[in-house]
Amino acid sequence: MARYKLHCFAQSGNAYKVALYLELAGLDWEPVFIDFFAGKATYSGPWRESVNSMGEVPVLEVDGVMRSQSGAILTWLADTTGHFAPPDADARYEALRWMFFDNHKFTSYLATLRFLLAFAKTGETPVTAFLRQRAKSAYGIVEAHLADRAFMLGDAPSIVDLSLAGYVFFPEETGLSIETFPALNAWRERLRALPGWKHPYELMPGHPLPDA
Numbered sequence: 001m002a003r004y005k006l007h008c009f010a011q012s013g014n015a016y017k018v019a020l021y022l023e024l025a026g027l028d029w030e031p032v033f034i035d036f037f038a039g040k041a042t043y044s045g046p047w048r049e050s051v052n053s054m055g056e057v058p059v060l061e062v063d064g065v066m067r068s069q070s071g072a073i074l075t076w077l078a079d080t081t082g083h084f085a086p087p088d089a090d091a092r093y094e095a096l097r098w099m100f101f102d103n104h105k106f107t108s109y110l111a112t113l114r115f116l117l118a119f120a121k122t123g124e125t126p127v128t129a130f131l132r133q134r135a136k137s138a139y140g141i142v143e144a145h146l147a148d149r150a151f152m153l154g155d156a157p158s159i160v161d162l163s164l165a166g167y168v169f170f171p172e173e174t175g176l177s178i179e180t181f182p183a184l185n186a187w188r189e190r191l192r193a194l195p196g197w198k199h200p201y202e203l204m205p206g207h208p209l210p211d212a
């Protein structure tokens, strides 16, 4: 039995952040499939009591302890294994600063846009237009930061890059290309080139959806 169990499903970019970490770090891990779409598993009272009261994946289970929130999990993994860790206190602060930005602006608008278009299938609406504009704005901010560095904290990939990577490998599902953001696009290719990199749909169970 693997030491690290990741409660997840393939379509979850937030879970991908942690799955990609575990895979790239070469840690002994396995996914635990959470049936979000058909089974509404994260809404069940028992699941919330025993796995995550916040009703979300990812949840990383280690030695019976459940940890949620991708940014907090990545920080804990970096602290406890050393992989992809910010090298000092200033870098740790910088990592948290960008991961909060990611959770608030970069991932959240992009993930919600994708959910509406690819899964709720709302078609284009004023809400999707708003989300796309906000996601583009967040792209622009990261684009500027990456203009003179390979990865978010400098020359080496860190937990910040894995956090921002959650949803950038599904461009066809959001109708939001990053090709027009050259630094962001080059950063994504650097991530894709890391030894062991896999697409979210290869790394976690549940793709394709039964009705897709």
Ligand SMILES: N[C@@H](CCC(=O)N[C@@H](CS)C(=O)NCC(=O)O)C(=O)O
Pocket: 011, 012, 013, 014, 015, 042, 055, 056, 057, 058, 068, 069, 070, 071, 103
């Ligand atoms: N800030 C959280 C976001 C987690 C999140 O939104 N997870 C989604 C899947 S990608 C979820 O489980 N949503 C269930 C719901 O909102 O009902 C994190 O980074 O872990």
